Amino acid sequence: MFCISTEAARPFGKAALSFEFEGEPVAAFEGQTVAQALVAANRGACRTMPVSGSARAPYCLMGVCFDCLVTIDGRQNQQACLAPVRADMRVTMQRGERLLDIDIDDEKEVRHD
């Protein structure tokens, strides 16, 4: 479990904000990436794998491993470690492979094989 070190860190000179992950608020501050905020908030898994369905959490935080793929404001397959947090962004887990959206307005989705 990671915590902001209260002895050492003063990140709160930066604007505090909140975004949504899986329908629940996550506290963050400006300048963080989504993956950093999720790890610092101990949110655990952020995606499931297309092959086995097993859960994954951010692993490298440097843009290399792609284990932090999430859906951000409807855009699938986003690397959470490269996406800066924004207030009110809606983040959900990337579940399995990405789905091909035919018509988002009608909420019709077709499984991409």
Added chain:
Amino acid sequence: MIEDAITARYDTLIVGAGPAGLTAAASLAEKGLRVAVIDEQVAPGGQIYRAVGASPLPERSILGDDYWHGETLVRRFARSGATLLAQTTVWQVDRLEQDGLRVAVSCAGETRLLFASQLLLATGAQERPVPVPGWTRPGVMTVGAAQVLLKTTGAVPQSATVLAGCGPLLWLYAAQVLRAGGRIDALLDTTPRLQKRSAARHLFDFLRSDYLLKGLSLMAEVRRGVKVIAGVASFAATGGVDGPATAVEYTLQDRTRGHLPVDTLLIHQGVVPNVNLSNALGCTHEWNERQCCWQPVVDEWLQSSHADVFIAGDGCGIGGARAAEAQGELAALQIAHRAGGCSAAQRDAAAGDVRRALTRALRGRAFFETLYRPSDAMRIPAGDTLVCRCEEVSAQQVVDAARVGCSGPNQLKAFLRCGMGPCQGRLCGITVGELLARENGLAMHEVGYYTLRFPTKPLSLAEIAALPSTEAGERAVVTA
């Protein structure tokens, strides 16, 4: 910020805003060349100087003087007039038939084409894969990832945490966590004991280097606050089926076993060059046996096998941040010379001091490269242990493929999809090569590496569709 950049061609494009890229960019801009640095992160510094201009840690002793040296580089870069294209990913580079290169980038979902006559890849290092049982479980991260979290967010582990692996970063991060008031229950050191003997022949240079005192005081500092378990032969992250890691189980070289409960297991086996762009560009690479990694072949000016492509910093062979800085400067001198910005005499005169700095920065590294060379057990897994994290391919599957005649990493893609997931081999390429080499009784240069193709990062169809597809279209975009 890309909007105004697009209408211009650059003399030089640089990929990566770490020590090599920042130094080269500043040096070239100071010589009057038009230069832009492309980087995926929000701010310059690379991974080593991550968030150096916006640190949440006011107490400078936590990260140490070596980290804060990055401020000097960022300041010089900011003054130089070079452009930074932040939060921008390079996904394709084409060497055009007429002179020059075309670089396709993506920024916030939008694609652009940039043009330059010369290219410097300063893409740095990535952490070596650590294919141990359970390394894909939530709760297992790299030490480098945890250090990024400290640099950017000021967060440190506060519950049951174990560090496992080998290499200088393990000790540096442990010391930084202690200074920041965090918790580390144990450090499992997998450094093979026998290597102390073979490292000893490099001792003379190490004793004369800056690394000796730093290394000794760092290790002493960590030992005062953390239980160090040496001689670890192997370890695994364990827990429920597909669940988060709840314990680390380890076996010592004398076969003694132990286990520790964990919420967080941080693993590390050194760093390797990030070769995806240089490989996709077709630059010649060679296997570095001491560092167990592929690296592009460059000359004394950091020029690759393509005359217009330079590669400086850890991306051309692991040498550390100070060496990267010197290499960035040397590459800039040759790039400027080729662009007509300085004579051969001016270039050579300026290079003298830089080469001396490079020699000083590299002195002593042979000692700890030999000492901290990851053991075979840590590099070459067996059984069910996953090798390819993306496509979830196990070591046994790779071995079985080799036994039915799979000859190399590229054929293995067809057998198992190994290396074909979104990370494009970054976290399995070296492991797969070493498994195939051992199974087929071949040397690494005979096995080779994945032939990587552009795009080097996944793209959406919309991003590709947004690109101009004809010469006329490209001209329209470039002159718009």
